Amino acid sequence: MEASVARFAAMGTRVELHLFGRDAPDALAAARAAVEAVEDALTVRRESPAVALNRMLARGGEAVVADPLLWEALLAVDAMWGATDGLFDPCVGGGPELLRGSCDEHTLSPDAVPRRTPGPSWESLGGSCEMSPTWTPASVGAEREGEETISLQCVSRGGVAVVASSSLPPSRQGPGLRRGTSALEANDVSPLSRWSALTIDRATRRVAAAHPLALDFGGFGKGYALDRAVAALRSAGVISAFLSAGESSIAVIGEHPLGGAWPLAIPHPEIDGMWLSELELTDASLSVSSTVGAGAAKPGRVAMIRPIDGAIVTRRATAVAVAATGAEAEALSTALLVADASAADRLRAAAPDRRFLFSHDAPTRADRPMELTA
Amino acid sequence: MTDDDFALSRRSFLDRVLVASASVGMSVAAPWTALAAAEPASGPRVRLGVIGTGDRGRALIQNINKTRNCTVAALCDPFAPHMAKARALVPASTPVFTDHRALLDAKGIDAVVIATPLDLHARLTIEALDAGYPVFCEKAMARTIADCGAMVTRARQRGKVLQIGHQRLFNPTYLNALKRAKSGEIGTITQIRASWHRNRSWRRDVPAGGQEREINWRLYRARSAGLMTELATHQLQVANWFMDGLPTRVMGSGSICFWKDGREVYDQVALIFDYSEGRKVIYTSMLNNARYGCEEQIQGSKGTIEPELGRIYQEVQPAAVPALAKMRKDVQAGRKNTVPIGGATWFPELPVTTPGDSLGWGEYDETMLQFEGFGEAVRSGKEVPGLLAQAYYASVASLLGEQAIDTGRALDWPTDLVTV
Numbered sequence: 129m130e131a132s133v134a135r136f137a138a139m140g141t142r143v144e145l146h147l148f149g150r151d152a153p154d155a156l157a158a159a160r161a162a163v164e165a166v167e168d169a170l171t172v173r174r175e176s177p178a179v180a181l182n183r184m185l186a187r188g189g190e191a192v193v194a195d196p197l198l199w200e201a202l203l204a205v206d207a208m209w210g211a212t213d214g215l216f217d218p219c220v221g222g223g224p225e226l227l228r229g230s231c232d233e234h235t236l237s238p239d240a241v242p243r244r245t246p247g248p249s250w251e252s253l254g255g256s257c258e259m260s261p262t263w264t265p266a267s268v269g270a271e272r273e274g275e276e277t278i279s280l281q282c283v284s285r286g287g288v289a290v291v292a293s294s295s296l297p298p299s300r301q302g303p304g305l306r307r308g309t310s311a312l313e314a315n316d317v318s319p320l321s322r323w324s325a326l327t328i329d330r331a332t333r334r335v336a337a338a339h340p341l342a343l344d345f346g347g348f349g350k351g352y353a354l355d356r357a358v359a360a361l362r363s364a365g366v367i368s369a370f371l372s373a374g375e376s377s378i379a380v381i382g383e384h385p386l387g388g389a390w391p392l393a394i395p396h397p398e399i400d401g402m403w404l405s406e407l408e409l410t411d412a413s414l415s416v417s418s419t420v421g422a423g424a425a426k427p428g429r430v431a432m433i434r435p436i437d438g439a440i441v442t443r444r445a446t447a448v449a450v451a452a453t454g455a456e457a458e459a460l461s462t463a464l465l466v467a468d469a470s471a472a473d474r475l476r477a478a479a480p481d482r483r484f485l486f487s488h489d490a491p492t493r494a495d496r497p498m499e500l501t502a
Numbered sequence: 503m504t505d506d507d508f509a510l511s512r513r514s515f516l517d518r519v520l521v522a523s524a525s526v527g528m529s530v531a532a533p534w535t536a537l538a539a540a541e542p543a544s545g546p547r548v549r550l551g552v553i554g555t556g557d558r559g560r561a562l563i564q565n566i567n568k569t570r571n572c573t574v575a576a577l578c579d580p581f582a583p584h585m586a587k588a589r590a591l592v593p594a595s596t597p598v599f600t601d602h603r604a605l606l607d608a609k610g611i612d613a614v615v616i617a618t619p620l621d622l623h624a625r626l627t628i629e630a631l632d633a634g635y636p637v638f639c640e641k642a643m644a645r646t647i648a649d650c651g652a653m654v655t656r657a658r659q660r661g662k663v664l665q666i667g668h669q670r671l672f673n674p675t676y677l678n679a680l681k682r683a684k685s686g687e688i689g690t691i692t693q694i695r696a697s698w699h700r701n702r703s704w705r706r707d708v709p710a711g712g713q714e715r716e717i718n719w720r721l722y723r724a725r726s727a728g729l730m731t732e733l734a735t736h737q738l739q740v741a742n743w744f745m746d747g748l749p750t751r752v753m754g755s756g757s758i759c760f761w762k763d764g765r766e767v768y769d770q771v772a773l774i775f776d777y778s779e780g781r782k783v784i785y786t787s788m789l790n791n792a793r794y795g796c797e798e799q800i801q802g803s804k805g806t807i808e809p810e811l812g813r814i815y816q817e818v819q820p821a822a823v824p825a826l827a828k829m830r831k832d833v834q835a836g837r838k839n840t841v842p843i844g845g846a847t848w849f850p851e852l853p854v855t856t857p858g859d860s861l862g863w864g865e866y867d868e869t870m871l872q873f874e875g876f877g878e879a880v881r882s883g884k885e886v887p888g889l890l891a892q893a894y895y896a897s898v899a900s901l902l903g904e905q906a907i908d909t910g911r912a913l914d915w916p917t918d919l920v921t922v
Binding site: 144376384394 | 819820821822825826830833836837838840841842843844
């Protein structure tokens with residue numbers, strides 16, 4: 129392999145790091161180490177700080193998060209959860225197996241439990257973040273008014289915003305919760321077992337769960353890992369690079385080696401040779417989430433679930449988000465994909481040139497799906 | 503093969519055993535190899551009385567004949583057709599017996615080799631030990647876990663050598679595989695998938711004068727646990743060896759699924775053996791499909807070893823993303839083209855068909871080496887270290903597996919085993 133390319137398996141996928149301008153094996157090695165460090169911290173497929181935390185959260189307990197990468201990830205998720213009005217939520221509930229208190233890797237596998245939305249961002253988290261984020265969650269600006277089927281209410285709990293919906297009897301609901309519908313119960317996942325059930329004390333790094341739940345950082349982890357790799361490369365003086373994690377998570381550093389922005393095209397997930405969109409990136413990250421295509425067809429992949437009401441996302445669609453960081457992009461593309469129409473419109477409206485949702489559903493009597501490009 | 507050729511290949515074989523066993527951890531994992539691979543001491547050959555001259559017994563006789571320190575000094579079998587075939591393999595003057603007691607009483611031997619149906623192993627072993635003879639007994643040890651323990655206990659009480667035939671322990675390919683596994687080459691071993699699949703009934707024609715339950719003893723529960731004791735034992739020994747531990751629990755299922763010919767033992771078994779830290783050995787055996795044959799797929803985080811095929815495979819690294827490879831070429835050619843990327847990727851997770859690398863070292867009959875080791879043990883009065891424990895635990899695992907199948911329950915590893 130060329131000295132300016134690193135290719136390896138990590139985060140459950142294929143990672144490629146391409147440097148341009150000069151060979152920098154040390155920089156590549158540092159970037160790879162950064163990716164692997166994130167994997168070590170966040171994986172739920174083997175023992176890790178995330179698994180250790182999940183053991184406590186699965187009991188509805190609390191834990192002090194000592195691992196710096198996990199802690200940053202939690203803060204980032206928290207920011208993106210708020211920024212997307214709960215549409216991005218990496219909680220996977222507290223099913224019966226988790227309640228036993230032996231939250232080993234297979235019980236936390238994304239294949240074993242319904243997948244929620246994963247993703248995050250740093251800067252707005254204050255202080256300890258080494259990333260270079262420019263986007264602020266407030267810019268997402270989704271309004272909650274007009275929701276018809278999603279019950280939301282914000283309350284304050286230890287300084288952490290709590291957003292939840294529930295189909296439980298009022299006697300079992302927490303303060304301020306209103307009833308709603310949920311498909312989660314059918315999967316033995318409590319509708320309360322989501323990010324809103326977490327309390328994060330930033331001073332003590334203590335994380336507590338009001339209900340049994342577990343975290344699966346999923347695609348967010350890829351974006352977060354690329355962000356760490358980008359930081360490592362920048363620190364090593366790299367000014368032009370293209371990074372890919374599973375081809376659905378992309379980050380670029382600087383300009384294309386021949387000048388100008390990096391020209392990218394988003395392939396249609398089902399039609400060879402057709403593109404959904406063309407984009408130009410400079411110092412940015414890209415995330416693509418889809419309910420169709422090769423990735424979605426993977427055996428054992430569970431349905432996407434909209435976390436705020438537990439509904440299974442049945443729409444055939446592809447979401448694309450460009451953001452300053454990979455973590456933000458991951459959270460936003462996932463949020464776009466699971467959002468209902470009005471929520472998706474609000475998310476897109478906040479940055480129409482960086483957020484796209486392509487529907488592949490066929491209109492009535494149509495011969496083939498209609499592409500509703502952004 | 504001439505004697506010189508044989509000597510050369512033998513020396514080469516032994517050298518490979520020594521090379522394979524000479525590394526960190528191997529002296530603990532395979533403590534018998536250095537002793538077994540040493541040149542036998544000079545002196546009179548160890549005289550072996552072989553009880554049981556069926557197919558396996560005759561195979562043992564042929565291997566004994568290859569050794570430099572042992573000789574077949576007596577034969578015993580009540581079934582004349584088998585004895586006739588065995589006599590053709592030894593000098594005509596070799597004493598023959600139809601009653602094992604007569605062989606034990608006749609003297610003129612230094613040790614006993616037992617290659618009878620399984621249900622006789624314990625009784626014959628104990629009688630031979632009581633008669634003052636060291637014993638080499640074919641695997642599996644016995645029909646019951648209690649009898650396996652009784653054999654060990656009696657050998658200890660009598661101060662006599664007891665060795666059980668597990669030839670893979672001496673196989674240089676296996677030893678090299680273990681060495682490479684211990685060096686970390688395939689990462690942490692978390693699962694072994696072992697199978698022994700055949701496509702034949704296992705039923706043998708009963709010759710004139712023979713009795714069904716004597717010839718086809720493997721098919722009857724009173725005499726054998728079938729696939730578990732006759733085949734699985736080998737591979738469970740390998741599993742314990744590579745897992746560097748013992749099972750904690752076993753669960754299984756079995757059936758007489760295909761050969762509904764009056765047999766009493768399963769013709770199909772599937773078991774899971776739990777080991778510490780969540781590790782598994784998954785075992786299957788069947789008698790109506792041979793595609794996957796006999797193999798132990800030893801799977802670690804970095805690679806896989808298949809010792810029967812003599813191959814080692816590294817985990818396959820991801821292939822290049824075509825769009826990014828083209829991007830690099832375009833840049834090198836001064837072209838700035840759009841990069842089509844962004845679709846979530848998934849590739850069918852089909853079996854990897856990479857050829858892997860050879861573990862090296864060809865065939866050689868390691869059963870012979872077992873007997874040379876046994877011969878030296880008889881001479882010195884000291885067992886070849888480590889062998890009996892390997893055999894005992896392999897037999898216990900196979901019999902516990904049978905119990906798990908029979909009861910339909912997950913069974914914990916026994917806590918009342920004898921200390922080896």
